[in-house]
Amino acid sequence: MQTIFKGYVLRLYPTDKQKELINKTIGCTRFVYNHFLSDRINDYKRAVKSKSCYDQIKELPSLCKEYPWLSEVDSCSLRTALFSLDDAYKRFYSKQNGFPKLKNKDTGNSYKTNNIKNTYKDKNYESIKVDFQNKVIILPKLKEVKFKGYRHKTNFIGNIKSAVIRRQANKYYVSLLVEESLILPEFIPRNIVGLDLGIKDIIITSYNDKIENSLSSLEVKKRIKGLQKGLARCKSGSKNRYKIKLKLQRAYMKLKNIRKHLIHYVTNRLVKENDIIVMEDLDIKNMYQTHRVAKSLTNIPLAEIKRVLEYKCKWQNKKLLTINRYYPSSQTCSVCGYQNKEVKDLNIRRWECPKCSSLHDRDINASVNIMFEGLKMYMQSLVLK
Numbered sequence: 508m509q510t511i512f513k514g515y516v517l518r519l520y521p522t523d524k525q526k527e528l529i530n531k532t533i534g535c536t537r538f539v540y541n542h543f544l545s546d547r548i549n550d551y552k553r554a555v556k557s558k559s560c561y562d563q564i565k566e567l568p569s570l571c572k573e574y575p576w577l578s579e580v581d582s583c584s585l586r587t588a589l590f591s592l593d594d595a596y597k598r599f600y601s602k603q604n605g606f607p608k609l610k611n612k613d614t615g616n617s618y619k620t621n622n623i624k625n626t627y628k629d630k631n632y633e634s635i636k637v638d639f640q641n642k643v644i645i646l647p648k649l650k651e652v653k654f655k656g657y658r659h660k661t662n663f664i665g666n667i668k669s670a671v672i673r674r675q676a677n678k679y680y681v682s683l684l685v686e687e688s689l690i691l692p693e694f695i696p697r698n699i700v701g702l703d704l705g706i707k708d709i710i711i712t713s714y715n716d717k718i719e720n721s722l723s724s725l726e727v728k729k730r731i732k733g734l735q736k737g738l739a740r741c742k743s744g745s746k747n748r749y750k751i752k753l754k755l756q757r758a759y760m761k762l763k764n765i766r767k768h769l770i771h772y773v774t775n776r777l778v779k780e781n782d783i784i785v786m787e788d789l790d791i792k793n794m795y796q797t798h799r800v801a802k803s804l805t806n807i808p809l810a811e812i813k814r815v816l817e818y819k820c821k822w823q824n825k826k827l828l829t830i831n832r833y834y835p836s837s838q839t840c841s842v843c844g845y846q847n848k849e850v851k852d853l854n855i856r857r858w859e860c861p862k863c864s865s866l867h868d869r870d871i872n873a874s875v876n877i878m879f880e881g882l883k884m885y886m887q888s889l890v891l892k
C-alpha cells in the first residue's frame with residue numbers, strides 16, 4: 508500500500524456573480540501576499556527579526572478590519588497566500604529560486620484554498636465536494652459551480668486536500684489535490700527498453716521505434732507569431748490590444764495542451780508496454796547553453812518527459828533506470844562493443860563499425876547500448892542484494 512497525491516483539473520462554468528467573487532478573491536490574495544512581503548522586506552531593512560508565517564497569520568484579523576473588503580472572500584485563501592509566501596522564502600534560502608517578487612495582475616491569476624473537514628451531530632462536513640453525477644463542485648464562498656471533465660469518473664477514491672482556482676484567458680479551472688492509496692502490483696521484469704532522446708525524433712527506442720517530434724511544425728505556432736506582430740502594433744491600453752492579448756493567451760494555452768497530450772501519450776505507452784525503462788541522465792541546463800541545440804530544445808520537453816516517467820513508474824511499480832551521462836552510447840558498436848571516437852560529430856547519422864563492419868543508425872544504436880547498460884545496472888543491483 509502506497510499513499511500518493513494526484514492532481515485533477517476541471518473546467519469551471521461559473522455564473523457572473525461567481526466570476527466576480529473569483530476575481531475578487533484573486534485580487535485579495537495578491538494584496539495579502541504583497542502586503543506581508545513588503546512587511547518582511549521592511550523588517551529586514553530595519554535589522555529587525557523577520558516575522559514567521561504564523562505570526563503574520565495572527566495579524567490577518569486586524570488587516571481585515573483595516574480593509575473590510577478582505578472579509579468578503581474565503582478566509583482560508585488569505586492564509587494559504589501567507590503559506591505560499593513562506594514557501595517562496597524557503598526556496599530562496601535553499602537556492603532553488605530567486606528572491607520573492609511582488610505579484611502583479613498579469614501573473615498572479617489564481618488562489619488556493621484547503622478542504623476543511625468538520626463533524627457536527629455525527630455528520631461529516633467538507634468545504635470542497637465534487638458531484639460527478641450532476642457535474643457540480645462545491646467550493647468555499649462560491650457554493651455550487653458547474654464543471655466539465657472526467658466523463659467516465661463517478662467519484663474520487665481518496666481525500667480531497669486542497670483546490671487551486673485559476674483564471675486563464677478568461678476561462679476558469681480548478682485543480683484538485685487528492686490523496687489516494689495505491690495497491691502496487693508485483694514487480695515481474697519481463698522486458699526492458701532503452702530510450703535515446705533526440706531532436707528530430709523525440710524518443711528512439713531499442714525496439715527500432717521512432718516517435719516523431721510533432722511539436723516542431725504546428726499551425727498554432729504560426730498563429731502565435733502573427734498575433735505577436737499584431738500585439739506589437741497596438742497602442743498600450745487600447746481595446747484591440749486587449750483582444751489580441753486574449754487571443755494570444757488562448758493560442759499559448761492550446762500549444763501547452765498539445766505538448767501535454769504528447770507527453771502523456773508517449774509516457775503511458777512506454778510504461779504500459781515495458782517493465783524496466785532505461786534512459787540517459789542528460790544535463791539539460793547545459794544543453795540549453797549550446798546555441799545550436801537550444802533553439803531545437805524549446806520544442807522538446809525532455810525534462811518533463813523524464814519527470815512524468817518517474818512518477819508513472821512508481822504508480823505502476825515499474826523501474827526507471829538512468830545511466831551515466833558520460834557513457835559513450837552513440838560511439839560504441841552495439842554488436843561488438845568497439846568504441847569509434849570519430850562518430851562524436853552529431854552530423855554523422857549513419858556509420859559502419861571498423862571492427863565488425865556492422866552498419867548502424869546513430870540513434871537506434873545508442874538506444875540499444877543504453878538498454879544493455881541499464882540491464883547491467885539492474886543485474887548488479889540483484890547481486891548486491
